[in-house]
Amino acid sequence: MSALPYDPQRLHELAGELIANVRELAQLGWTPATSSNFSSRLDERHAAITVSGRDKGRLVEDDIMVVDFDGRAVGSDHRPSAETLLHTQLYRRFPDVGCILHTHSHNQTVASRIFSRSVRLKGYELLKAFRGNETHEAAIELPVLPNSQDMPTLAAKVEGLLDRGPLWGYLIQGHGLYAWGRDMAEARRHLDAFEFLLGCELDLRRITTVH
Ligand SMILES: CSC[C@@H](O)[C@@H](O)C(=O)COP(=O)(O)O
């Protein structure tokens, strides 16, 4: 029996899934210069999360560590992602959140600087990619938060947003996107949909500006 307070076999499986998915995201250019961080819920008290500062395009199993929901390293002395609190706050608050993906793509970064408070996504068939949306006639808000290096400040702003209604993600100004879901597949779907729709919104802005 393992002395660890989590299931090491489950950690191994989740690490494999994180590594495979993050590699794809890195190949898309969404994790430049060691940016971005990723996690999966391990159980009701622990998450597997990327070690801070690692090259997300070249992750190996040692680059995935365990934290408890207070953000403390468990079973290793690695330093967890600088933004661990933005992950653990979602795991604590929503028992059905199973995976959180944070990326710094070009579209996400540009959009986060152009749209000041939120991006309203409306009239797209792809809105149905977001859990709970059945029709393109819906509109969803992607909030934009001011950036901060102070994670408790950022996390408090996120809590305020979460109090207002359902969210699938948020942008941080000049920084990137957080998206989540019940599992990796759903979190990827939400992340991919946000990326695609932000690209559309940026193109629409360009076209409108040219004419
Ligand atoms: C390399 S700058 C990006 C970081 O400051 C941060 O925003 C980020 O996404 C990655 O931080 P990390 O501590 O590796 O999880």
Ligand SMILES: [Zn+2]
């Ligand atoms: Zn970041």
